[in-house]
Amino acid sequence: MNAADKKRLLREMLFARRFEERCYEAYVERKIGGFLHLYPGEEACAFGVLDAARPGHDYVITGYRDHIHAIKCGADPKEVMAELFGKETGSSKGRGGSMHIFDAKHHFMGGYALVGGPFPLAVGMAKAIKLKGGDEISICFLGDAANNQGTFHESMNMAALWELPVLFVCENNLYGIGTRIDRSTAVIDQYKRVHGYNIPSAQVDGQDIEKVHEAAKIAIEHVRGGKGPYFLELMTYRYRGHSMSDSNAYRAKEEERMWGKRDPIIILRDRLIEAGEISMDDYKLMDDEVLEEIENEVIKFAEESPEPKVEELEKYVLGENDPYVRGGAR
Amino acid sequence: MAVIMYWEAIRRAHDEEMARDPLVICMGEDIGVVGGTYKATQGLYDKYGPDRVIDTPISENSYTGLGIGASFLGVRPIIEIMSVNFAWLATDQIFNSAAKVRYMSGGQLTAPVVIRSPGGTAHQLGAQHSARMEKVFMGIAGLRVVTPSSPKQAYGLLKSAVRCNDPVFIYEHELMYNMKGEVPDAEYFHPLEGSEVARAGKDLTLFGYNISVHWCMQAAEQLAKDGIDCEVIDLYTLSPLDRAGIKKSVSKTHRAVIVEEAEAAVGVGSEVMAIINEECFFELDAAPLRVSAANVPIPYNHHLEKATIPNAKRVVETVRKMFGK
Numbered sequence: 267m268n269a270a271d272k273k274r275l276l277r278e279m280l281f282a283r284r285f286e287e288r289c290y291e292a293y294v295e296r297k298i299g300g301f302l303h304l305y306p307g308e309e310a311c312a313f314g315v316l317d318a319a320r321p322g323h324d325y326v327i328t329g330y331r332d333h334i335h336a337i338k339c340g341a342d343p344k345e346v347m348a349e350l351f352g353k354e355t356g357s358s359k360g361r362g363g364s365m366h367i368f369d370a371k372h373h374f375m376g377g378y379a380l381v382g383g384p385f386p387l388a389v390g391m392a393k394a395i396k397l398k399g400g401d402e403i404s405i406c407f408l409g410d411a412a413n414n415q416g417t418f419h420e421s422m423n424m425a426a427l428w429e430l431p432v433l434f435v436c437e438n439n440l441y442g443i444g445t446r447i448d449r450s451t452a453v454i455d456q457y458k459r460v461h462g463y464n465i466p467s468a469q470v471d472g473q474d475i476e477k478v479h480e481a482a483k484i485a486i487e488h489v490r491g492g493k494g495p496y497f498l499e500l501m502t503y504r505y506r507g508h509s510m511s512d513s514n515a516y517r518a519k520e521e522e523r524m525w526g527k528r529d530p531i532i533i534l535r536d537r538l539i540e541a542g543e544i545s546m547d548d549y550k551l552m553d554d555e556v557l558e559e560i561e562n563e564v565i566k567f568a569e570e571s572p573e574p575k576v577e578e579l580e581k582y583v584l585g586e587n588d589p590y591v592r593g594g595a596r
Numbered sequence: 597m598a599v600i601m602y603w604e605a606i607r608r609a610h611d612e613e614m615a616r617d618p619l620v621i622c623m624g625e626d627i628g629v630v631g632g633t634y635k636a637t638q639g640l641y642d643k644y645g646p647d648r649v650i651d652t653p654i655s656e657n658s659y660t661g662l663g664i665g666a667s668f669l670g671v672r673p674i675i676e677i678m679s680v681n682f683a684w685l686a687t688d689q690i691f692n693s694a695a696k697v698r699y700m701s702g703g704q705l706t707a708p709v710v711i712r713s714p715g716g717t718a719h720q721l722g723a724q725h726s727a728r729m730e731k732v733f734m735g736i737a738g739l740r741v742v743t744p745s746s747p748k749q750a751y752g753l754l755k756s757a758v759r760c761n762d763p764v765f766i767y768e769h770e771l772m773y774n775m776k777g778e779v780p781d782a783e784y785f786h787p788l789e790g791s792e793v794a795r796a797g798k799d800l801t802l803f804g805y806n807i808s809v810h811w812c813m814q815a816a817e818q819l820a821k822d823g824i825d826c827e828v829i830d831l832y833t834l835s836p837l838d839r840a841g842i843k844k845s846v847s848k849t850h851r852a853v854i855v856e857e858a859e860a861a862v863g864v865g866s867e868v869m870a871i872i873n874e875e876c877f878f879e880l881d882a883a884p885l886r887v888s889a890a891n892v893p894i895p896y897n898h899h900l901e902k903a904t905i906p907n908a909k910r911v912v913e914t915v916r917k918m919f920g921k
Contacts, residue, residue, distance in 0.1 A: 390665020
């Protein structure tokens with residue numbers, strides 16, 4: 267990864283951080299409703315993996331902590347914020363919300379709110395890619411707790427059995443909602459759990475984007491090369507609660523302090539400063555620019571956008587004017 | 597017009613659609629090498645190969661989800677779930693993914709999958725292999741539910757379901773695969789919405805679907821001897837139910853009996869009664885009645901099993917009661 271890429275990724279991660287923090291504020295202001303799951307602390311996972319992939323070309327799917335994955339795939343942050351505000355201009359036209367961001371034209375195939383639900387969907391997308399003979403891959407981002415669902419095992423089995431081009435990225439943030447991994451899971455190292463399905467895997471530091479990127483390159487080369495699935499475990503931490511309704515009382519302050527020192531943005535920033543690529547002033551300027559863009563473009567767009575029309579409540583339930591509903595085009 | 601069996605009609609629809617479009621695939625337990633428990637995919641494995649005729653592991657929820665995920669990219673999977681009892685396990689992916697994805701993506705993604713599964717009570721299969729689940733599927737927004745009562749419908753509904761861009765659940769019946777009937781020689785697409793007048797009559801409407809259409813037809817013949825002229829409406833679409841067709845028939849006959857293989861609660865009968873109430877209450881000459889299964893897990897003992905499930909005789913008795921005979 268060269269210096270220009272690192273600087274670009276620093277800005278992208280900083281944008282993601284500020285975007286999510288602004289979501290928090292908008293939630294408190296009641297501009298955003300429902301459940302809101304934020305990504306601060308885990309940025310190096312999405313950016314490290316997807317920067318090594320072909321965002322917009324490869325098919326990406328994830329759970330409900332999905333804003334940033336969508337943006338990295340190419341979704342317009344204005345449309346993502348408008349979706350959170352429930353507006354007609356939102357990426358899902360205000361019908362989805364925070365947990366259901368979609369941007370099909372950039373091959374971001376959605377956020378899903380049933381833990382473990384995307385596993386088979388990701389394997390199915392890989393099946394379609396293989397059947398159609400494309401060079402895309404399917405990438406599934408999920409948390410460690412999803413691996414305790416039956417769909418994990420069923421999907422790993424089928425992905426391996428049929429050698430499908432799917433990369434599973436496990437963002438291991440050590441908690442399933444409010445339950446620490448060692449209290450819910452018999453095998454703590456998640457990368458070991460796929461050995462039973464003959465799927466190659468690796469575990470790396472999810473706070474260091476260079477390490478994530480390097481590991482992802484190896485994984486993606488394997489998958490795109492037609493060698494079947496790969497499982498990449500990234501050790502990470504979320505700086506906020508599971509969702510906005512989470513008091514976060516279940517985590518030790520010492521643990522939070524320890525992971526706070528391992529902030530993926532600070533790690534990359536300090537490395538760039540040390541190498542003389544940027545100064546602290548450059549960073550502050552970058553931060554100001556990001557904050558301004560979010561306020562003056564992203565939030566403004568979401569605020570000023572129209573609400574969906576109540577008359578269109580039933581639109582999108584089923585297709586419209588499908589000839590086969592009437593027995594085919596005659 | 598050839599006379600073929602229900603399973604042959606389903607097989608023919610598979611074959612024609614797979615021959616036409618390389619993105620039509622089929623998948624399920626034992627559907628490939630074995631050719632399907634009910635022979636609905638017989639011979640297709642040899643013809644189209646293992647990449648398109650997929651023998652899946654026994655993982656109903658995830659192989660259904662796999663088909664749904666593939667459909668996001670334009671593949672048209674026909675997913676067989678060997679018994680509707682096993683479809684309980686797949687309801688997560690059917691309800692949460694297939695039925696909702698169009699809506700929650702604001703129309704960006706669709707899940708054009710077909711899920712075929714036989715339900716119903718066969719012969720002494722016990723509580724966990726005799727479920728009638730239509731009531732569960734028909735209450736889910738975003739999912740079409742159809743149920744063929746004849747080989748012609750089995751063929752034409754599957755043809756249309758494969759081409760339709762919405763997810764379609766086809767509820768078949770374990771006892772009907774060997775039923776014979778006429779199927780047009782030319783390609784035929786059956787509508788996915790509506791209902792059919794299986795028998796025209798003027799005194800009372802019997803509403804049936806799938807196997808219960810046949811009980812209604814037998815009962816109508818019997819009742820004709822008593823001088824009661826029954827109309828039989830085949831509700832081959834369970835979602836969305838044909839409100840206009842229900843209204844039209846009841847407005848003509850002024851009486852209705854709904855015949856269902858499932859338990860009465862929250863079912864086809866209660867829904868049709870509600871529609872009659874909403875659409876044409878003042879046309880009624882008598883309160884509508886239901887003929888439904890007893891509210892028990894299906895017993896193994898064949899006397900008890902027989903006592904659980906409706907039949908033509910019970911339909912006749914119910915109609916006679918309505919006419920005070």
